Amino acid sequence: MSILDGSVETTKAEPGFFSIQDSDLTSLKDKVVLITGGSSGIGLAAVKICVSLRAKVVVGDVNECPEKSDAVTFQKVDVTDWKQQSALFKKAIEVHGAVDHCFANAGIGPTDTFTKDTFDSAGELEPPNMKTMEINLNGPIFTSKLALHYLRKNPEGGSLVITASASSFTPFVATDYGVAKHGALGLMRNLDANLKDSNIRVNCITPLWTASGLVPAEMMKEHLGIISQPPEAAARSALLLMADGERRGQTMFSKRSMFKEIDSIAMKAMVEAVAPGPGDVPADEAKGKAFNEMFSKGS
């Protein structure tokens, strides 16, 4: 059974999973949290929790944010547009003077499996539809570059959380969505590899089925027998990664409001499978930096 089947309902906490308490998130009070896709689902739940924690929130979304509060600044943003995202960060600086945490969360569902023949009016095979890739992968890359630029300005640093997905590490028929989410996980891992020495932390969340505009809970249950967790659960996993200054390079999985850090488990299994010997991989940081320098000299 694929983990994406999600057809087993349990209410008991399972071994190895933990829960997140409000007290785990209190360090977000007075922090400035920038959220893309904050007008619905997981992003909106994160906005509401931030408001309840007395954090300040800056939301960028193509749709208006329904959460109206003095603590929430909304700006219309399409995450595929660099200038619009850049303007969102400038707005955060204008209103609050800093960005402390950033949640690269906006996303849409699948558009193209890349497996079907489609033809234009001249009978030529059409190129793949890249819409989901542009929003779900290019979008977070733009958000990440901007986030790192502004977080570097904070003497105490800050954090970036990217919304990946359970489909980041398992086969899924929604090809473009799965590829983009594999990319989002890769984005987190590779940014983190560059930021080991810094006070900027990068993490990602990989929620399993979560009730939202993208995946309405009733539809999922009725048609597929899938039990969704509430959007607050995935939102809390993102906020924990911001609030806990010890967490970096982590992948926070969530299902039915239970949480587990899984990248340490996945990477251990990967290293064991590869069984690296002397000279096989540029495993340490020094080799990684030398690798980057080698390529920057060549370009």
Ligand SMILES: NC(=O)c1ccc[n+]([C@@H]2O[C@H](COP(=O)([O-])OP(=O)(O)OC[C@H]3O[C@@H](n4cnc5c(N)ncnc54)[C@H](O)[C@@H]3O)[C@@H](O)[C@H]2O)c1
């Ligand atoms: N719901 C799930 O089961 C699930 C599981 C894993 C990951 N995710 C991811 O969670 C994230 C949030 O999705 P959700 O499930 O809360 O769905 P949602 O549809 O409720 O929320 C997505 C938000 O992103 C916004 N958005 C879409 N395209 C945008 C664009 N081009 N620019 C700016 N904003 C845009 C939408 O307006 C919406 O407010 C997505 O990245 C999604 O892929 C969802």
